[in-house]
Amino acid sequence: MTHFAIAGIQMSVGMQNNIQAMRSRLDVLMHVYPWVEMVLFSELAASGPNHASAQPMGGEFETEFQDMARKHGIWLIPGSIFEERDGLIYNTTPVINPNGEIVTRYRKMFPFTPYEQGTTPGAEFCVFDVPEVGRFGVSICYDLWFPEVSRTMVAMGAEVILNPVLASFVDRPADLAIAQATGAMFQCYVFHINGIHAGGNGYSTVVDPAGRIIHRGSVGEELIPIDVDLGELRRQRQQGLLNMGQPLKSFRDSSVEFRVYKPDFDRSYLNSLGxxxxxxxxVRTAQVTCQ
Known part of the structure; x- marks a missing residue:
């Protein structure tokens, strides 16, 4: 069996520099749960949804994150930050190893358009390996609504999907249902970690490879340490979800050609949606009746 300890941090996020608050929450987490090996914050935890906070790669935020990872000797996925690059702004998640090195970055493929205006979509999938443990994938918030993103990462070998979110809208119940369905459809762990206040409305959720909810959070600040069993995940991928469905192998073995992804597919219906x-x-016209 391969066990690995991952913790989510659901914390209050403001529209200013939240780095010191992140550092403080991480210090508390590692004091109480020193066995944790990877930590995940929520989307835009460092500064809230504030484009004015955008920094280039290697800026102050990333330097601070690297110091946190190095101090505690952990893998750190610090939510995301707005990254300024070639005159554009991306919603970017750096992945930092226990030596404080940035091993990769992921840029959100599906900004929450039209609400997340001014954010440029990324175009590259992100998976990375933790040596002697397994392979992890990163998506950000709304990306989870597009199963093609999760399917691609899982087809690349991802066993855990790390999904920092900033979610506070009326469609939040759908977010949570999608997180749970993703775990079952792709036989993977899903860490769906939200913030509170400017960072979201909480309800962070962790799902196992059978689609079962391991943790469903509330609306307050929380530390969420979870010991995942990647050996059990691999067994379920080989033998079936709870010894039943084997969706990854069924997809692999299917001869169906999904033409919706072909450039010549008839998109007239989709185009009709406006x-x-x-x-x-x-717009309503007032009706006035005179007597």
Missing amino acids: PLEKPDRA
């Missing part, structure tokens, strides 16, 4: 923009208030 532009991707915020819905507006309905």
